Amino acid sequence: MVYLDHAATTPMLPEAIDALTAALAVVGNPSSIHSAGQQAKRLLEESRERVAATLGADGIEVVFTGNGTEAVNLAIKGLWWQRRTAAASAAEPADGSSPARRRILMPAGEHHATIDTVEWLVAHEGAEVVELPLDEVGRLRLDVLADELERGAESIALVTMLWANNEVGTIEPVEEVARLTARAGVPLHVDAIAAYGQLPIDFHGIRRATDAPRGSGLVALSVSAHKIGGPAGIGALVLDRSAAVEPLIHGGGQQRKVRSGTQDVAAAASFAAAAEIVADRLDADTARMAALRDRLIAGVADAVPEARLSGDAGAGASVRLPGNAHFSFPGCEGDSLLFLLDAAGVAVSTGSACQAGVPEPSHVLMAMGRSEADARGALRITIGHGSTDADVDAFLAALPAAHAQAARAGLAARATSFDR
Amino acid sequence: MSGGVDSAVAAARAVEAGHEVVGVHLALSRNAGTLRTGSRGCCTIEDSMDAQRAANVLGIPYYVWDFSARFKADVVDDFIAEYSAGRTPNPCMRCNERIKFAALLEKAIALGFDAVATGHYAKIVTDDAGNRELHRASAEAKDQSYVLGVLTAEQLAHAYFPLGDTPSKTLVRAEAAERGLSVAQKPDSYDICFIPDGDTRGWLADKVGTETGDIVDRTGAVVGSHEGAHSFTVGQRRGMRLGTPAADGKPRFVLEVRPKENTVVVGPKEALAIGVIAGSRFSWAGLAPEQPETAFGCEVQIRAHADPVPAVAQLVDGELVVTPGHPLDGVAPGQTAVIYVGTRVLGQFTIDRTVSAVPVDA
Numbered sequence: 001m002v003y004l005d006h007a008a009t010t011p012m013l014p015e016a017i018d019a020l021t022a023a024l025a026v027v028g029n030p031s032s033i034h035s036a037g038q039q040a041k042r043l044l045e046e047s048r049e050r051v052a053a054t055l056g057a058d059g060i061e062v063v064f065t066g067n068g069t070e071a072v073n074l075a076i077k078g079l080w081w082q083r084r085t086a087a088a089s090a091a092e093p094a095d096g097s098s099p100a101r102r103r104i105l106m107p108a109g110e111h112h113a114t115i116d117t118v119e120w121l122v123a124h125e126g127a128e129v130v131e132l133p134l135d136e137v138g139r140l141r142l143d144v145l146a147d148e149l150e151r152g153a154e155s156i157a158l159v160t161m162l163w164a165n166n167e168v169g170t171i172e173p174v175e176e177v178a179r180l181t182a183r184a185g186v187p188l189h190v191d192a193i194a195a196y197g198q199l200p201i202d203f204h205g206i207r208r209a210t211d212a213p214r215g216s217g218l219v220a221l222s223v224s225a226h227k228i229g230g231p232a233g234i235g236a237l238v239l240d241r242s243a244a245v246e247p248l249i250h251g252g253g254q255q256r257k258v259r260s261g262t263q264d265v266a267a268a269a270s271f272a273a274a275a276e277i278v279a280d281r282l283d284a285d286t287a288r289m290a291a292l293r294d295r296l297i298a299g300v301a302d303a304v305p306e307a308r309l310s311g312d313a314g315a316g317a318s319v320r321l322p323g324n325a326h327f328s329f330p331g332c333e334g335d336s337l338l339f340l341l342d343a344a345g346v347a348v349s350t351g352s353a354c355q356a357g358v359p360e361p362s363h364v365l366m367a368m369g370r371s372e373a374d375a376r377g378a379l380r381i382t383i384g385h386g387s388t389d390a391d392v393d394a395f396l397a398a399l400p401a402a403h404a405q406a407a408r409a410g411l412a413a414r415a416t417s418f419d420r
Numbered sequence: 421m422s423g424g425v426d427s428a429v430a431a432a433r434a435v436e437a438g439h440e441v442v443g444v445h446l447a448l449s450r451n452a453g454t455l456r457t458g459s460r461g462c463c464t465i466e467d468s469m470d471a472q473r474a475a476n477v478l479g480i481p482y483y484v485w486d487f488s489a490r491f492k493a494d495v496v497d498d499f500i501a502e503y504s505a506g507r508t509p510n511p512c513m514r515c516n517e518r519i520k521f522a523a524l525l526e527k528a529i530a531l532g533f534d535a536v537a538t539g540h541y542a543k544i545v546t547d548d549a550g551n552r553e554l555h556r557a558s559a560e561a562k563d564q565s566y567v568l569g570v571l572t573a574e575q576l577a578h579a580y581f582p583l584g585d586t587p588s589k590t591l592v593r594a595e596a597a598e599r600g601l602s603v604a605q606k607p608d609s610y611d612i613c614f615i616p617d618g619d620t621r622g623w624l625a626d627k628v629g630t631e632t633g634d635i636v637d638r639t640g641a642v643v644g645s646h647e648g649a650h651s652f653t654v655g656q657r658r659g660m661r662l663g664t665p666a667a668d669g670k671p672r673f674v675l676e677v678r679p680k681e682n683t684v685v686v687g688p689k690e691a692l693a694i695g696v697i698a699g700s701r702f703s704w705a706g707l708a709p710e711q712p713e714t715a716f717g718c719e720v721q722i723r724a725h726a727d728p729v730p731a732v733a734q735l736v737d738g739e740l741v742v743t744p745g746h747p748l749d750g751v752a753p754g755q756t757a758v759i760y761v762g763t764r765v766l767g768q769f770t771i772d773r774t775v776s777a778v779p780v781d782a
Contacts, residue, residue: 336531339442339483409530418522418575420703 002346002394006323006384007166007194013229013274013385020231020270030263031254044265050272054279055223055238056202063237063255064268068193068224070248071237072113074259075189075220076160078245080104080121083157083187085246105148105159107132107140108367111166114191115363118160127157134367137312138170146180153184161188163195163221167351167364167380168311169324171199174218179210182217187243189220193235197228197278197385198286198321203238212240219243225267229385230274234267278385289383290315290322292392296381297325299396304403306330310365310378323383328365328374332406337379340402346395349380376411421445421474421482423467425596425603426539426583428474432599433582434537435478442533443475443482446524448491449614470603477600487523494518496614500627503650506677507754510567510724511612517570525578535580540564543584544576545764552576554705554765558587566724569758569768573706621651621659633682635660638675638691649682655692655750662686673750693747695777697722697757700739702769709766712740719760720744722751722771728760740769747777 003011012020028040049059065071087101104118108131121127130148133141140161149156159181164171174190181188192201206218219240226232239245239258251260278285294315300307310326312319329337334350341348351362361375381395421427421443434441445468468484475482495514502509525536541557542565554576557563571579586592589608596604611618628650635644644662646652652660656674666672666688673692676685697720709716712735719728720742730745742757751774759766 333486333527335483335485336527340531342481405531409527416522416526418526418572419518420572 002391004381004383004387004391004395005347005349006387007227007380007382008349009226009232010229010384011386012226012231012270013277015277016230016270016274019273020266023266023269026265028265030265031252040265044263044268047265047268047272051236051268051275052238054201054275055196055221056204056206057221057238058204060256061203061238061240063239063259064263064271065235065237065259066233068191068222068227068235069113071222071224071235072111072160072189072191072193073117074237074245074248075222075239076104076114076117076158077121077248078258079158079187079189079220079243080125080127081246082244084125101155101157102126103128103130103152103156105130105132105145105156107161107172108134109138109165109167109364110160110162111191111193113193114160114162136368138165138168138310138364138368139312140172140177142173142176142180145177149180149184149186153186156184156186159186159188161190163190163192163201164199164321164324165311165364166194167362167378168326168368169194169321170311171195171319171321175206175209178206178212178218182207182210182212185213185216187216187219189222190218191222193222193224193227194321196223197282198289198323199317200282203240207240214242215240215244220245225271225274228274228278230271231267234264234271236271281385285385286317286322289385289387290317292383292387292389293322293325295389296383296392296395299392300325300327300399303396303400304329307403308374310368310370323387325381325383327379327381328370329377329379329403329406330374331410332377332403333409333411334376334378336406336409337377337402340405341395341398344398344402346398348395349382351378351380373411421471422539423470423474423603423606424539424609425593425601425606426541426589427471428478428539428601428603429592429596429599430537430539430582431474431480432478432595432601434580435480437582439537441478441480441537443471443478443480444524444528445471445482445484446491446519447484447486447488448495448519450488470606474601474603477602485524485527487519490523491515491519491614499612499614500624502754503624504628504679505754506649506679508653508752509754510756511614512567512724513570513756516568521571521575521579525575529578535578537580537582539583540568540581541583541586541589542568542581542765543763544579544581551707553707555584556760556763556765557581557584559583559589562589564724565760565765566721566756566758569705569756569765570703571705572703576706624648624650631682633684635662635684635686637666637672638685638687643672643686646684649677649679649684652677652684654752660684660686677752689749690778691776692749692751693777694744694749694751694774695747696741696743696775697748697751697771697773698739698741698775699757699769699772701772702740702767704767705765717761718742718766720748721758721760722748722755731759733759739773742769 028036030041030044048062052059052062083101104127106118118129122129132144163174210217221238224235247258249260254260307327307329338350361372362378365375472482495511499509499511541559541562543555545553545555556565593604615623630647634642637643652674654674670688672686675687675691715732715734718733720731721728731742733742753771755771756768757771758768
């Protein structure tokens, strides 16, 4: 099996598996007071510091969560509730017209972890969402964001955005947004789940470079372990000391009282092992991945000239995730291509994996102004830490036949020869 | 694989017969419900997961293919349009005709498959000359040859019904349990899959809207009012809330729906009797009869679970005209009549025209 769906999940690093199994044998609840508890606590906090170091943050700023989605939920809902509470306790205008920080600024084409969380706040908590447009490569329109911030920063609860788009790989102008929000006094959450392990991330560095005041600018950042070779079932939210969030989970008050629940020491240790290796090898690995990716993109262009690359066509790892290639194949259903490639032993994706495996036209491509037919023919090929030249060769060898056959199958909505 | 027991066992038998089998679940709705409710047996995420679990047990690959746009256009919108036109469609037949054995089949063939296998209870029999015929299933109570009557020779050439020879559904359930399929005891589905709560009338009212109209007797006298002719179907007795009793004091039935005038015609049960049914939209399930212009003996069935009635059929000026041996009750235009010769499905037509067996003044 040639595995080219590393953006969905990537194989665990051997060191992460070793760290996991070794730590599973450690007895003790890190919240216990006795020596066994202290041993577990030590392993947990060392792991937290090691993860923090790969993100340019301090250990105390890292809140472990059950996964990336929980980190995103905690950031968005937690900041929303905290900002609403703070606004309510502040002096309201005498005419009662306070917009009271009801607005959430969110680019189009975000991951569903963000979209669905924000939509929930709209439906249940009276939030108002301002969807910021993307350009044709999937990059946030900074001018629109700047206008929105200028128009009424005091009405904004938070800004949330992807560091890099998980489908089309476009790297977003995070530092510029951090600067704009810092200046406007608005908190920013960045979903770095797709970017982690593929780009350098320096949380404090960005806060410093953007002169972020307390509670504003980049204050929260989400990551997930299984995207970098750690285990599934653990993510983290980096939360600046100055950023208060309401917890989603109440209980024993673990982790700054932000995320109660007995902490998973073994998962944290495994996460830390993966994070450290990935950070150490980042430059070499991303250069290697980008070279494989560029060869894959060139190979697709040769094999299927009508294939259209989505996202930023720039080479290297600064404008597009080094592991990401994403194409639309006109006149084909992405699920036909996926099926045929799978049958040929090559695992790729039509976009982000979704519930019940129902492929839908990508909302990211739609937000980039592409047609529904274009969006239906989308295929995402993602390279990871273990990918080789042979993987790319196998994909390029399987593609022409799969494409020819998928093109014959055509689009599901069209008329068939059996119609009468 | 719908997620039900029949398609799971059908897949298992196809695997056992030595075929290379891939499980495909059809995504027919863009906003599928999460969990199964009541007697519904398909189309929720739970059903999709059941189908995937069955595929896992069988060790076959499993995919979800999205036909939601086509299903909406060809089945759901068609259902609404037919009701709005005063006809009574059968959406399951339409789905077999346009989705399972057209859109899905064509895609499957293009992707390299030979046939679409389903859990339908029906048989395909090959005659001495190699022609494929569609026949009733061995399990009489579950026979679904009626809803497959729309299939043509080209479609039958690529259809595979592994459950056709099984004498009862009980045996299929027992086999599923033996094979370790978790859906062995899953309830049967009865309702129309895209009407979640089974309330067809309420669902249609939502889609078509309501508009007050007259209920009249056969002389044209107004005997009541209704909230939309589309929610009535020929042969229906309940739900009319007629204020004026009939002269003879007997219950009244819907005899005709006139959507253009938004009028419903009611009358005594005897007036439901139909002596002739006819339609020009027909197809043959396999080889066409050699001389359809010459009257031939057959049986006609007008609903999925109606009894077949001996009849004489004849093709007259492009219209298939069928005279049942005794009058039929509750025939509605838009319904499909399937013609059998013995257990063999000969073909089908959509009923466009009916002739009452009883004159108006009877």
